[in-house]
Amino acid sequence: MSDNIKMQDTEYTNEWVSWIEEAVDKEYFKYYEYNQFNNIQHIGTGGFGKVYRANWKRSEKQFALKSFFSLDNVTVKEIVRELKIQREVDFHDNIIRCYGITKLETDNHNNYWLVMEYADGGNLRCYLKENFTKLSWDDKYKMAHQLSCAVSCLHNEGIVHRDLHSCNILVRNNTIKLADFGLSKRIGASSNFQSKLFGIVPYVDPKSFSRRRNNNQSTQMYSLNEKSDIYSEQYDIGLALDISQGHRETVVPDTPDEYVKIYTKCWYGEPDNRPTIYQVVDWLNSIITKKDVILEYHQISNELELNENSSSSNNSELQGDLSQLIQNFNKMNTKEIDSMAISSKQENHSTEKDFNMIANEINDFITELNIKGIEKESRKRVIEYFYNHNINSQEFYNWLLNNQNSSNSIFILGYFNHYGIVTNRNDEKAFNLYINTSEKNHILTQQYIGHCYRLGHGTMKNDKLAFEYHEKVANENLSYGQLSLGYCYENGIGVEKDFKKAFYLYGKAANDGNVIAIFNLGYFYKNGIGIEKxxxxxxxxxxxxxxxxxxxxxxxxxxxxxxxxxxxxxxxxxxxxxxxxxxxxxxxxxxxxxxxxxxx
Known part of the structure; x- marks a missing residue:
């Protein structure tokens, strides 16, 4: 019996060693010689292994080495899977990098360790305890934005973290680095270990306490505040039940209202009522951008004030400059930075459910962004619009569903489904709404229909119809139609390639300030496409x-x-x-x- 067990263990060992060696041969990850590491120091212990800090080849370059208590088929499968996931998101600055693998040979055993990026600030919980009083709210905004961006990156790649909590969020050079991707949880589940659900209560969908749920669009966001009362409670079944019944942390005094507004929206018990991770990213970015603009303004105005007494003639000139700067700043706030801004009276009016006006304004600035060639920013601008004007986006979406009597409201509903705003993305529904709107001669919709046919979004890919719709828009002398039609001629989409026509159309769109058309003209001149270099x-x-x-x-x-x-x-x-x-x-x-x- 004992010999059979030994033989079985040997087979398992050979199998998972083969998996690792095959992964190294296929260059899924880099192999590091263990003897090239020095100054190895133990810095932490987790549920499935230990973490060490080490220097590489007597240099100051530091790595984190992650060991495992038990290496078997299950563990190695999950390690290889983790490394493959890592390769898909390795480009992101707020995701911890996994450099490869190393092997420690002891007593005829091969102990494979992960070679990771070293986070000098430790995990987020420890970092906040040690540095909380040193952090400004601008610092916290940026860290919250970095974390949201990292989660958003995972979702874009179809990855669900599964084990997101403050010990799996690391800090390197005061920058957030998301780690683990649920490796420990997957090993535990595969190994039939008891899941420690209640160790990570603040990061779990409340509905998970009553039924299993996997919703990669749900967001759980807390105050990033060491004084949060929910963290001081014992993570037990009682707390889990309280959370499932609506208990949340008390908002900490002196937390800015704009931040409270964001993270409390993420507390809703019903996942469909919570904002998506993309909305959270855009809202935080909006706050940070505003802070940067205001800071720059105050820096400039302070410089002018410092020179105020240099001379009477200069003083008069500087006062004039300051006055002009204030005027420009106000104009920039209301027109350039946020083309969606409305007066305070209109803002109050919008809270009184004047959703028809809102639909018209959203349609107008989406059109304007298309004309400028920056349509990719329109989703972000829509989200900022709701946030800046304190409009309940869910209420507006519900209004859209029940008010499909104007071309703008039909288009906006299609647009929301196309880009996953308020609702889950649904290309087919968006396409059908666009078709409905085009029958009402809504010209912007025809542009989007052309894109759908060209890219196969919500319908069968059809280059001929894509060309025809873009041609309709171009014939209206609109730059975004001219740009798309030029693209069709350049790439032979629904028509024979014709670089001269493409160049001509890009030129017309560029004359209206379309930034992509301007760039495309530069590219044509650089490569001599349809024109001399x-x-x-x-x-x-x-x-x-x-x-x-x-x-x-x-x-x-x-x-x-x-x-x-x-x-x-x-x-x-x-x-x-x-x-x-x-x-x-x-x-x-x-x-x-x-x-x-x-x-x-």
Missing amino acids: DYNKTFELYQNAANLGYNDAQYNLALMYEKGNGITKDIGKAIYWYEKSAKQGDQDAQNKLKELQKNQ
Whole structure:
């Protein structure tokens, strides 16, 4: 009997060793020689193993090494799965990096450890306890935004964390790093270990206490406050029952109302009534953006005040500048930063359920963003609109469902379904609503129908119909139709390729300030597509589009400065534009930036 057990254990060992070796051979992850690590120090213990800090090859570069108490088929399967998941999200700055695997050989056993990015700030719970008094609310906003962005990234990749709590949220250089992805929970479930559900009550959907539920769009968000009363209670069945019955932490005094408004909306017991993670990201970004703008304004005004007494003539001039700056700032708030803003009287009116006016305003600024070529920002702007004007988006959505008598309300309902605003994304429903609206000669809808046919969203892909709808919009002399029709001619979508027609259409759209069209013209000049090569024109157009905030233009402009293509080589300016692009999440720009800064 004993010999049979030994033989079975040997078979299992050989099997999971083969899995790891195969994963290394296929370069799923990098293999590190254990003897190249030094100064190995134990820094923590979890439910399934220990964590060590170590230096690599006598350098100051530090890694975290994660060991496991028991390595068997189940554990190794989950480790390999974890590494594969890691590869899908490794690009994100707020997700802990897994560099690879190492092997510690002892007593004829192969102990495989994960080689991870080291988080010098420890986990979030410890970090808040040690640094809470040092953190401003701006710091907290940014950390909450970073965490939300990390979760949003997982959802975009179809990944559910399954074990999200403060000990799996790490901090490196004061920046949030999401970790684990539920590895420990999956190992426990697969190994038939007892799940410690009540150890992570604050991060569990309250409905999970009464029935199992997997809803990757649900959000649970708390105050990031060490004084939160819910954390001081024992995590037991009584607390779980209280939460399931509506008990929540008491809002901590002096917490800004704008933040309270966000995280308390995430407390609703019914998942469908909670905001999506994408809404939370957009709301937090809106707060941070406003803070940055206001800070910049006060910095400028303070500089002017410091120079106030330099001379009487200068004082008069500076006062004039300050007055003009205040006027410009007010205009920027109401027109440029938030084109959706309305007067205080109108704002009060909107809270009185004047949803028809709201539908018209949303339609107008979506149209405007399409004209400018920044339609991708429209979803964010819609969410900001509801937040800034204290409008209940769910009530507005319910109104839309019952008021499908105008082309704008039909279009907005389709748009909400298309982009998953308030409701879950439903391309088929969106497409049918767009078709309904197009019959009422709603020209913006025809543009979206063209996109649906071209991309196969909610309907069968049909290049011919995509071309026809984009042509209808272009014939109305609208830049977003001209841009899309130019794209069809450039790529032969529903029509024979014709670079000259594409160039002509991009030119018309660019004349109306469409940023993508401006960039496309620069690309055509750079590569001699439908026109002779002209680096001067390329530079001019890229510069224009980059100044308007277009990410691809910023990256390509940086590349021109780095390589000296058609212009004087300037690494400083290259870094400047790579930074601009990197801040918008461009991974290539981030890599370029690291490379150039390293060589500086």
